[in-house]
Amino acid sequence: MATAYFYFDFNDTQKQDPELMLRSLLCQLVQRSVVIPKGVDALFSSCENGQRKASSHALLQVTKEAAQEFTHVYVVLDALDECAQRSELMDMLETVAEWQLDNLHLLVTSRKERDIETCLESYVGEEDTVCLQRDVVDQDIQRYVQQRLRDKKSLAKWTKDAAIS
Structure with a gap:
């Protein structure tokens, strides 16, 4: 089993490039890997x-071969919306989806952006999508903080803060 991750960061040019993501995952x-895959x-x-x-196409092919060496591969890609070259990234993700590898499990996160949604909906079913609506998440966080303030005596001084209550 292997886990690989990459998060896109708008503040770091090294973390905005889909090709660098691919290189990092590979x-x-x-x-x-126990041994270096022959394709590498x-x-x-x-x-x-x-x-x-190497070309992106060659990197994708070798990444596929490397992924097939494991019983399970879990890949996390965070903040797709912060990728500078979204079109290239979406093309790569579509290629990965076309591999149809049973051992490859992807978790991707993004803000709700139409171009990303449009691309992903062609190969990600609605049952495999979780939409975290901001107001619902904000309410959950607020309830959690309020509960912690009530339960933990050392935090009692913060209950008077209007921004928290």
């Missing part, structure tokens, strides 16, 4: 031992 899978070795050689960058 690297995490290779690090968890072949890709490295074809790129003149790392002197040239």
